[in-house]
Amino acid sequence: MAAIDGSPAPYPWWLKGLGIVLFSVGFAPLMQPTWYEIGSTAVLGLVTAVLAVAAERWPRLSRVLPLVASAAVSVLVLMVFARTPAHGGAVLLMLPALFYFVPGDLLSAAAVELAAGFLTTGAVRLVYAVFLLLQLYLGVMLGVYATGGDTSAMFDVAAHADLPRWATFLSWVVFTVGTVLSFAVPWRLLPVLLGTVYLTVAVQSGATKLVGEVGGTFLAAAALGALATVVARGPGRPPRMLLALPGFFTLTVGSLGMRGLTSLAGGHPVQGFHDLLSMVTTVVAIAVGLLLGSVLAHRPQPLPHS
Numbered sequence: 001m002a003a004i005d006g007s008p009a010p011y012p013w014w015l016k017g018l019g020i021v022l023f024s025v026g027f028a029p030l031m032q033p034t035w036y037e038i039g040s041t042a043v044l045g046l047v048t049a050v051l052a053v054a055a056e057r058w059p060r061l062s063r064v065l066p067l068v069a070s071a072a073v074s075v076l077v078l079m080v081f082a083r084t085p086a087h088g089g090a091v092l093l094m095l096p097a098l099f100y101f102v103p104g105d106l107l108s109a110a111a112v113e114l115a116a117g118f119l120t121t122g123a124v125r126l127v128y129a130v131f132l133l134l135q136l137y138l139g140v141m142l143g144v145y146a147t148g149g150d151t152s153a154m155f156d157v158a159a160h161a162d163l164p165r166w167a168t169f170l171s172w173v174v175f176t177v178g179t180v181l182s183f184a185v186p187w188r189l190l191p192v193l194l195g196t197v198y199l200t201v202a203v204q205s206g207a208t209k210l211v212g213e214v215g216g217t218f219l220a221a222a223a224l225g226a227l228a229t230v231v232a233r234g235p236g237r238p239p240r241m242l243l244a245l246p247g248f249f250t251l252t253v254g255s256l257g258m259r260g261l262t263s264l265a266g267g268h269p270v271q272g273f274h275d276l277l278s279m280v281t282t283v284v285a286i287a288v289g290l291l292l293g294s295v296l297a298h299r300p301q302p303l304p305h306s
Contacts, residue, residue: 010184013056017049019181020100024048026175027249028096032088033163037096040081044073044097052100066101066132067139073097074143088159094140100182101136103129105248107279109241111287172197172250179246189238192231193246200224200247213278217251218285225293244290251286 009016024045028037051069055062073094082090095102106129113122176194180187203223208216228243 010186011181013053015181016184017046017053019178019183020049020052021045021178022174023178023182024096024099026171026173026178027099029163029168029171030250031092031095032159033161033168034088034159035162036087036159037093038163040077040087040093041096044076044081044094047072047076048097048100064135066098066135067142069101070094070098070136070139071142071146074140075147078143078147078149085157086159089157091140092158098136099249101132103132104251105245106132107283108248108251108286108290111283112290115287115291172201175249176246179249183245185242185245186238189242192238192243196224196227196243197246197250199227200250204251214281214285217282218289220247220251221286221289222293222296225290226297227293229294229297240294248286251282 011019021042024041025038028041031037048069051061051065051072055065061068074090077090077093081087081093087093106125110122110126110129113119113125116122173194176190176197179185180190180193185193200220200223204216204220206216207219210216211219224244224247228240228247231243232238232240
């Protein structure tokens with residue numbers, strides 16, 4: 001572990017920054033399938049990338065990076081990009097650029113560990129994820145107060161979709177490339193991770209039409225867990241949690257928490273509690289689905305001959 005922690009980063013700082021921008025832009029159509037969402041996210045994602053890269057050189061900044069990044073993005077969105085409701089709600093414009101910090105993967109991983117009986121690590125990870133989420137929420141609200149805005153504007157108003165399907169389909173390639181670069185994943189795993197992303201999206205989209213949103217998320221997580229378990233089987237293979245990482249993000253559980261908190265702060269309790277309840281339900285569905293998929297795909301090891 002010490003050797004891994006002390007090893008140099010696999011990509012230079014500018015590639016990590018580019019990865020964060022691509023990660024944000026690739027995720028943007030999931031919030032709002034509009035060209036404006038993609039364009040604004042490219043600018044806001046660049047701000048996030050600069051701050052994230054700078055935090056590696058100044059450790060003091062890294063301790064409050066989610067707070068600083070969310071405050072900066074909030075100010076820019078409210079002053080520049082969210083001037084008219086035709087472009088969508090302010091939170092929907094902020095989320096893609098902040099998605100690098102949104103702890104959806106931590107929430108899901110914590111729930112998986114708790115479901116599997118690893119109570120200590122699961123509880124610690126869960127507390128840390130909730131703290132990150134609250135730090136992002138506080139930064140957004142600081143941006144609202146700094147610009148003299150009204151918290152009632154923190155409500156999801158989706159813009160009219162104008163993005164063609166081919167652009168939405170290709171956005172997952174951009175997203176996965178950004179995941180590899182920003183989270184220091186070996187480049188050789190890109191084809192495998194693309195497969196996990198498209199499998200998760202396809203299963204979730206198809207199953208949601210048949211059994212609803214929660215059922216679709218559960219089945220997508222089960223498929224992701226099974227595929228990650230099969231691919232990770234054998235010596236020299238990448239760890240299962242690494243293979244499942246991009247799939248975690250596609251299920252967007254962390255963004256539900258952000259939207260719920262901002263809706264509550266904006267005086268929209270019904271929508272806020274609905275999003276927070278959806279987050280809890282989705283976290284459980286992902287955790288149980290991943291656990292089920294890994295159990296079904298697990299191959300029992302033969303006992304050694306005596």
